[in-house]
Amino acid sequence: MRVKLIAAACAALAIPAAAAQTDECQSTYGQRACAAPALAPLRTELTQKYAAVLALGNRTATWHARHTQALQAIRAARDYDGAPLDDTALAQQFRDVIADYDRALAQAEQVRMMIKTPSARSATCMATWLDQGCRVSASGILRDAAGRTVHWQMLAGASAADGVGAGILLWAETGHGTARLIGWSFDGVFYEPPRITQAGLIWVPGRIAGTGDGNADLLFAWDDAAARWNDIDLDSWRETLPAKLPRGFGIWKGVDYDFEGMGATSKLWRDQDANCCPSGGEAQLEFTIEGRRLVLRQVDVAIVEKWAPRRRD
Known part of the structure; x- marks a missing residue:
């Protein structure tokens, strides 16, 4: 009898535990991804690979923002037209992130x-x-106002995985003729030499390949408490951009950052425009840094007159 009571008690405890695991899975990956047994190995692999990437210590704020965006897309489980993804398409979404x-x-x-x-x-x-044909396109030394020294190297060439590309590597001097890696990126096909802004930020301008002409910029800020350079997430601010633009207008490509003035500029696209040809005017963006995120504070637009809303007398 006692054995039966213990078994019943264990079963009662197992039910809330299983429910909690289900709730946790759904809050992370969404109901669709958790309902498909075939996706369970991919969920596990995604979790493990993300943890391994964070453990590298390279641009962890950036990778956290990208992971958050990837999970949002997986939870939505919809294609570009808003139609629900089937299990095959949802599995491919997992595999793309894992890749x-x-x-x-x-x-x-x-x-x-x-x-x-x-x-x-x-x-x-x-x-x-x-x-494939790696060469050092430029290298140099940066020193901030506090005397901290950063060594950098820009690379050009091609890789079997990405084709033609570029790279940027930065190390913080540790003394005795050695330096420890701050961060790196091979996201771009073009980088400009790193610079120290008047506010003491390390800024590396860059662009990615493709018609989107997206940003590959890197930004690092010194963390006194941790005594190290930390990257600033430059991705997540775009989620707040649509609410700050007039209806029917958008910014479809990379922006031209100016981290000396904590701003950026961009052309404006109208909903009817082709990707090549923005016709809406220009936008001036104003940013601030909160923690390890770039935050969009304000957008000022100069809309082409013929598209501007008509004033009522």
Whole structure:
């Protein structure tokens, strides 16, 4: 009898635990992704790969923002036209995100985490991701107002995974002729040399490939408490952009940042425009940094007169 009572008690405890696991799964991945048993291995793999990417310590705020956006898309489980995704399409959505994490992990294996400081200024690539014709396109040293020294190296070449591309690597000097990696990126096809802004930020302008002409900029701020350079998430602010633009207008491509003035400019597209040809005017964006995120404070638009709303007398 006692054995039966213990078994019943264990079963009663198991029901709330299972329900809690289901609730946690649905809050993370959505009901569709949790209802398909075939997606369970992909959910596990995605969780593990994301944890591994964060453990690299490279641009963790950026990867957190990208992971959040990826989970939002998985929870929505809809295509570009708003139609529900079937299990095959939803599985591919998981695989696409996992592939991004696999690429980041593969890049990390080919990046020099610690270097002798002369190495950053040499003609030898300090990463081997651009394994086809890698060359050092530029290198240099930055010093902020506090005297902290940063070594950097820009790379050009091509990789088997991405084709023609570019890379940027930054190391913080640790003393005794050595430097530890701050962060890196191979997202762009073009980078400009890093610079220190008057506010003490490290800014690396960059662009990605494709007709979208998207941003590959990097931004780092010094963290006194942690005694290190931390990256600033430059992705998530776009989620708040539509609410700050006039109805029927959008910013479809990368913006031209100016982190000296904590702003950016962009052309404006109307809903009827082709991707190539914005006709709506221009926008001036104003940002601030909150924690490790770039936050969009305000958008001022100069709409082409013929599209401007008519004033009523």
